[in-house]
Amino acid sequence: MNVVSHDFHHDETLDENGKVVVPGHVEDAIRTLLTWAGDDPEREGLSDTPKRFARAWKEYCAGYAEDPGLHLARTFSEVAGYDEVVLLKDIPFQSHCEHHLAPITGTASIAYLPRNRVVGISKLARVLQGYARRLQIQERLTSEVAQCIWDNLQPQGVAVVIEAQHGCMTGRGVRTPGVGMVTSRMLGCFLDDASSRKEVLALMGRG
Ligand SMILES: [Zn+2]
Numbered sequence: 001m002n003v004v005s006h007d008f009h010h011d012e013t014l015d016e017n018g019k020v021v022v023p024g025h026v027e028d029a030i031r032t033l034l035t036w037a038g039d040d041p042e043r044e045g046l047s048d049t050p051k052r053f054a055r056a057w058k059e060y061c062a063g064y065a066e067d068p069g070l071h072l073a074r075t076f077s078e079v080a081g082y083d084e085v086v087l088l089k090d091i092p093f094q095s096h097c098e099h100h101l102a103p104i105t106g107t108a109s110i111a112y113l114p115r116n117r118v119v120g121i122s123k124l125a126r127v128l129q130g131y132a133r134r135l136q137i138q139e140r141l142t143s144e145v146a147q148c149i150w151d152n153l154q155p156q157g158v159a160v161v162i163e164a165q166h167g168c169m170t171g172r173g174v175r176t177p178g179v180g181m182v183t184s185r186m187l188g189c190f191l192d193d194a195s196s197r198k199e200v201l202a203l204m205g206r207g
Helices: 024-037 049-060 068-072 122-132 138-153 194-203
Strands: 086-097 103-113 157-166 181-188
Touching: 024 049, 068 122, 068 138, 086 122, 086 157, 086 194, 103 122, 103 138, 103 194, 122 138, 138 157, 138 181, 157 194
Parallel strands: none
Antiparallel strands: 086 103, 103 157, 157 181
């Protein structure tokens, strides 16, 4: 019996073990890829790989099924006059590059200067995950997270700095393990005012 889960992040047809049902043509496509890569998809070790691979990719791309801005819908205005930077530092994340489908692994620091409204601090990490669980380039991930906070909280400023390693660079191509790429997106006061920017970067440990 197929059941539709309502506690999952989006409605997905699940099998009797609660696992996502993988359509046959998706499994076939993965077998084709395995064969083309040089292996035998019929050997024992690979027999369940197409299903596992497909389900893993559904998870990596779970962000398509959500609107990350919804995490910021519930705000608190009782901030007792707090008018300093709110910073969530070094949040780990994994994404995948849209060019090679290779992992992008890194950390993000997300800050905003509130204008009367704040959100639960874990919500910033949820916004990050909502965009990271899609096919990305690091530059766009950085600006989407910043823009989402800017649009939904209408703060005085937003600063997002992401440092990440790209599997397509470390594991193939020029093979340069350990090299991190840094991107940043500043909006509002952090864009316009050099001393605010300096302050937030110092808080992030990037001063
Ligand atoms: Zn890539």
